[in-house]
Amino acid sequence: MDFNELLKVIILGIVEGLTEFAPVSSTGHMIIVDDMWLQSEQFLTKYVANTFKVVIQLGSILAVVVVFKDRFIDLLGLGRRGKAAQNGQGDLKLTHVIVGLIPAGVLGLLFEDIIDEYLFTTATVLIGLVIGAILMIIADIVTSRKPMVQTVDQITYKQALTIGFIQCLSLWPGFSRSGATISGGVLVGLSHRAAADFTFIMAVPIMAGASGISFLKNLEYFSIDALPFFIAGFISAFVFALISIRFFLKLINKVKLVPFAIYRIVLAGIIYVVYF
Template sequence: MDLLMILKAIILGLVEGVTEFAPVSSTGHMIIVDDMWLKSGEVLTKHVANTFKVVIQLGSILAVVITFWDRFIGFLGLGPQGKHAVPGQGRLKLMPVIVGLIPAGVLGVLFNSYIDDHLFSTITVLIGLVLGAVLMILADLFGPKTPKTETVDQITYKQAITVGLVQCLSLWPGFSRSGSTISGGVLVGMSHRAAADFTFIMAVPIMAGASFLSLMKNWHYLTVADLPFFIAGFISAFLFALISIRFFLKLINKVKLIPFAVYRILLAIVIYFIYF
């Protein structure tokens, strides 16, 4: 594998890391960037390319785990210093996350093959970018002006299952996991920051699950020669995600969702004229 392919992996990792935590669709951006690169003559097999797009999300997952380390330790019933917290406290904090994961988790398992085979394309991403932008605009316009839920610890089971149902929209590439779930959270009374925190925490198991399924399905297509490509993308995604997640969490309560929605629509228009 030559240096140009390693550079491609680093660029795709950068795109994944920077966009994973903004409501603009990291998968959609990777599909668009990769399709543009393929036109230059550097071609990966479909199975390797699609697996790479999912697997480098593991770098972003690691960035989330590091950022929310105290929270994940809390799920185990431990305090931030490793001391035992109030009995059952970790379990109670974890339950809304589990409830929120169920809808998209079930649909993701049932339709994983169909999504991989039919929805990873530029045209489906354009559709997802625009429809996701509409949802985000509606969330900012019609969500409660005074949020009932300011922190992730205050999220109710009703809010969690509603966000989980809205998250199912993100199975369509381009819709954006964070865009759909933050929008759903805002519509049911969460602050933008609480919805973002909840979104990123839920992302760890669902992204890890998607990566595992893709690896299991396409493992036999991968070779030792592909390892440098995957490793470079993983490291790139991790480093850029670690930076972008902290920036986004400071930004989201100030700018809300509409600026990101406008960007998505403009991006869709530009890509449409480039391709069609």
């Protein structure tokens, strides 16, 4: 086992875990460290690397499931309501989540090949980073008043659907799924924390579905020799996603979106300087 290769995949897992659910664009960050991938000569060939991306993303998804386990138990109607019921919660229904997923899910299926072929470039990611940052700043300015919806349990179907339509913007690489959906939630009257909760809950089925399809497409390139690297990447993504999600949920109502928007603009500047 090559230690340098192992270190690279651990770093990529850390980057994925820290950035997947924060509104800063994991794609933008992956571009910065992608040279590590391209320099890989042993196991992370082009196709194995595609499978690896799916594996580490699944680590991030698992972290969300762990953080919101009581919510998912309630949504699936399994067992008692647990902590959610004890806190007087549990009014969020699975149908709210489905309604929020429909717009991006439909567009994603219709335009998946076009997005993969034409939009995954450094230039398009730069555009997504900047425009997404502008949306986040607008969301904070427009909603400086007290939000009507303090918890995700108060969300309406209309709000869920509107957030779903705004989530479609995240199909543009670099825009950030969480950046789009949290901004959308805030714009329709949710508190930042309620919008973040709904965003993370929606992320699990849509990311799991996309990852599952991608994994099946690249399954033939799975290599037993690369298994230690997949495991290392998965674990690092899971651990750091767990840390990132818990920290972000405690922070978001205090700092809101503008600091993250500023960070995105700085990141776009760094990418521009490095690649152009």
